Amino acid sequence: MRHSCLFAAVSLTLLTLSGCRVDSGGDSSSTLNPASNVDLTFSTFDLADTDRAPNTLSKTRFADFYPGIEPNGADQTAEYQATAADIRRHIDRFIGAEPTSDGKSYRKVRNPLDLMNQVISVGRVDNFDEGRGYIRRRIEADESGTYNSRANQASIRFTDQAATLENRPLNAREWRYQTLDWRYQAGSETGHVYRTIQHVARSVDAEDRDKQPQLLSVLAGSRFNAASFSAIGYNQPEYATADYVSRDYGGIELRQEFIGTTQKDTLYIKSPEQAVIDFSRHGFNMEDDSPDCLRIELDYGMSTVHLFVSNDEPARIPDPEEDPADYENADDIPTVSNPANCANQPETEFLMSWNAESTPDRQ
Numbered sequence: 001m002r003h004s005c006l007f008a009a010v011s012l013t014l015l016t017l018s019g020c021r022v023d024s025g026g027d028s029s030s031t032l033n034p035a036s037n038v039d040l041t042f043s044t045f046d047l048a049d050t051d052r053a054p055n056t057l058s059k060t061r062f063a064d065f066y067p068g069i070e071p072n073g074a075d076q077t078a079e080y081q082a083t084a085a086d087i088r089r090h091i092d093r094f095i096g097a098e099p100t101s102d103g104k105s106y107r108k109v110r111n112p113l114d115l116m117n118q119v120i121s122v123g124r125v126d127n128f129d130e131g132r133g134y135i136r137r138r139i140e141a142d143e144s145g146t147y148n149s150r151a152n153q154a155s156i157r158f159t160d161q162a163a164t165l166e167n168r169p170l171n172a173r174e175w176r177y178q179t180l181d182w183r184y185q186a187g188s189e190t191g192h193v194y195r196t197i198q199h200v201a202r203s204v205d206a207e208d209r210d211k212q213p214q215l216l217s218v219l220a221g222s223r224f225n226a227a228s229f230s231a232i233g234y235n236q237p238e239y240a241t242a243d244y245v246s247r248d249y250g251g252i253e254l255r256q257e258f259i260g261t262t263q264k265d266t267l268y269i270k271s272p273e274q275a276v277i278d279f280s281r282h283g284f285n286m287e288d289d290s291p292d293c294l295r296i297e298l299d300y301g302m303s304t305v306h307l308f309v310s311n312d313e314p315a316r317i318p319d320p321e322e323d324p325a326d327y328e329n330a331d332d333i334p335t336v337s338n339p340a341n342c343a344n345q346p347e348t349e350f351l352m353s354w355n356a357e358s359t360p361d362r363q
Helices: 012-016 078-095 112-122 126-141 161-165 206-211
Strands: 038-042 106-108 145-148 156-160 174-184 192-200 215-225 239-246 251-257 264-270 293-299 304-310 316-318 335-337 352-355
Touching: 078 215, 078 239, 078 251, 078 264, 112 126, 112 156, 112 174, 112 192, 112 215, 126 145, 126 174, 156 161
Parallel strands: 038 156
Antiparallel strands: 145 174, 156 174, 174 192, 192 215, 215 239, 239 251, 251 264, 264 293, 293 304, 304 352, 316 335
């Protein structure tokens, strides 16, 4: 059975005070994989801070990285500030961010990943709550458990009421999530819960293509400490990844580390057709002003940003220790990571770096 409920999604408080729950058809506490259909209608998909919910944006995926790359101290030059702005404007295309007046942070975001995280943390959707409660009980019993919407062929659809009334493009008014998954493996020495969220934009006719939002898909994974994993509220991940794909600007991937002495976020930009950073302002004459691999690493402990670049360097190459003559088919030659690819370049081989503003919550 599908159930619908109107949520005002502009803030955590409004979601909480909406006075409506989405009933998923009863208690699934004893059911293996309790995922079922969820159909929600929101007043808007936009997320912003309000007087009653001032911390909404602090839980969005780029809340630390976006302002954290701002140059500081002696590196607070026009050149480094412009490069940080280039990176942020590129991120905006994927997360639907509306920058603040100084451009260093954002006042609003609109994207499927942040909205789903918000809905889950608020805890107003019975089936999502049942899923987390089911995993919590499995942890306590040390029994493996999985909540997986795809395995149950359960549909998850979010609808933006305002966008629908305005007759905006399909993928601006309706978001579908192909996968929502929590899983816990009993007996594991690591004791972790893993969560996956996947959204893929719906297909449209060719004549409607350019009217759609830039974001085509997002695939996100998070790892949580099983001992502290909660069935209610916001769960802070230990590690998180999010891979975004756009229609015209390639893709970006954010990898985050929230534990350990050195907390770090790394953004990978894969945009071979579009220039993202003007390297000439730093005196670099690139053969191609739109290299296909950029890696921006923000070390919160050291408050430094390192930027790595490569172009036309595959992520993996044939193992130089192997003799091609030993293989009838070249595709069978074992491969190794290519150290020249920006993702694999050693920490000391960055193209440029700058000191960044402090981010107390990540130090």
